[in-house]
Amino acid sequence: MNITAINERIQSQKEILWQHPLYEKVKTMDDLHKFLENHVYAVWDFMSLLKALQSKLTCTTTPWIASANPETRYLINEIVLAEESDLTLDGKRLSHFEMYVEAMHSCGAQTTTLETFLQNVQETKNVFIAIKQSNLHPNVKSFLDFTFRIIEEGKTHKIAAAFTFGREDLIPSMFTEILKNFQQHFPDTDLSKLIYYFERHIELDADEHGPMAMQMITELCKDDAQKWAAVEEVSIQALEKRIGLWDAIEEAIYKREVELI
Numbered sequence: 001m002n003i004t005a006i007n008e009r010i011q012s013q014k015e016i017l018w019q020h021p022l023y024e025k026v027k028t029m030d031d032l033h034k035f036l037e038n039h040v041y042a043v044w045d046f047m048s049l050l051k052a053l054q055s056k057l058t059c060t061t062t063p064w065i066a067s068a069n070p071e072t073r074y075l076i077n078e079i080v081l082a083e084e085s086d087l088t089l090d091g092k093r094l095s096h097f098e099m100y101v102e103a104m105h106s107c108g109a110q111t112t113t114l115e116t117f118l119q120n121v122q123e124t125k126n127v128f129i130a131i132k133q134s135n136l137h138p139n140v141k142s143f144l145d146f147t148f149r150i151i152e153e154g155k156t157h158k159i160a161a162a163f164t165f166g167r168e169d170l171i172p173s174m175f176t177e178i179l180k181n182f183q184q185h186f187p188d189t190d191l192s193k194l195i196y197y198f199e200r201h202i203e204l205d206a207d208e209h210g211p212m213a214m215q216m217i218t219e220l221c222k223d224d225a226q227k228w229a230a231v232e233e234v235s236i237q238a239l240e241k242r243i244g245l246w247d248a249i250e251e252a253i254y255k256r257e258v259e260l261i
Contacts, residue, residue, distance in 0.1 A: 001221075001228035003214050009232050010165060013239035020243070022250045023177040027185050031253050033109040035178075036100075036194075038249045040114055041140055042167075042242075043100045045147040047083065049163040053216075054080050056156040075216045079209050089196040096197070103193040139248035143241045150234065157220045161231040164213035166238025175201055 026035050057072045059065050067073050084095045094102070104111055113135070120130040131144050150162045175198040182191055221227040 001225065001232070003218060006165065006217075006228070006232055006235060010235050010239055013236060013243065016243055017239065017246065018173055018177070020246045020250075022246045022253075023181055025250055025253045026178065026181050029108065029186070029189065030256060032107065032182070032186070034252045034256060035249050036104050036107075036109040037111075037113065038137065038140055038245070038252060040097075040100055040104065040111075041117075041136070041144055042245060043097050044114075044118075045144055046163075046167055047095065047097050048151060049147060049159060049167070050076075050080060050083055052151045052159050053156070053163060056154075056159065057216075069219060072216050072219045075212045075219075079212060082204055082209070086200065089193055096201070099193070099197050099200075103191075103197050106193045107189070107191055137248040137252065139244040143245045146237065146241045155230070157217070157227045158230055158234045160213070160217050160220055161234040162238045164217055165231075165235035166242055 022035075026032055053076050054060060057069065057076045058067050082096075085093050086096060086099065088094050088099055088102070101111055101114070117130060117134050117136070120133060121127050124130050124133075127148050128145065131141050131148075134141065136144075147162060150158050179195060179198050179202075182195060217231060221231060
């Protein structure tokens with residue numbers, strides 16, 4: 001098996017995401033806020049997938065010992081650099097998660113629920129307890145739980161599969177659709193920080209991080225049929241969880257509209 005075969009096997013799930021009705025439901029600022037307030041958890045847990053890969057593929061402890069594969073070491077470090085310390089619209093250095101939260105603040109989305117959740121993660125020192133105790137939509141909980149179960153299992157190729165096929169490979173297409181919606185429905189609203197965040201992802205993921213992540217999968221699996229099979233399974237599961245997240249956001253927007261009637 002190879003990357004091409006994996007992409008063929010997961011095509012149906014990817015098409016569901018590309019054609020999801022959510023994109024057309026984000027029509028008002030309140031809709032946009034609902035989207036951001038739920039999607040931000042995917043931005044946050046992505047950083048944990050990233051750091052899990054860095055800890056697996058590089059040496060992050062002392063004394064330093066060279067990790068086994070210089071190629072995967074380079075690939076993940078390159079991605080970490082941009083994701084954790086990118087340039088913002090106004091020239092600061094922030095992680096993409098921090099950029100996203102800053103963009104939420106700038107357009108009026110609330111971050112209180114997110115802040116409470118992250119505080120609970122720190123206080124409990126157990127992300128699974130924090131997820132269970134949260135008031136998040138069950139699909140959002142399931143999405144997060146899946147991510148951290150994969151990380152906890154500790155299989156590098158599985159973490160890379162969730163990172164690559166569940167996230168990086170999808171971001172350019174999904175965010176392009178969302179951007180079109182923003183430009184259509186909010187032409188007079190200043191969404192500059194949010195649009196910059198999305199455009200930055202499209203630029204990085206389409207041209208750099210996407211191909212790098214695919215190469216990383218190839219390096220990790222090589223000719224190991226069992227690893228390729230596991231990558232396929234995790235990739236499908238990750239996409240199903242992403243579909244569930246999109247369903248949850250669509251539901252949140254619908255419920256808000258019903259309440260207004």
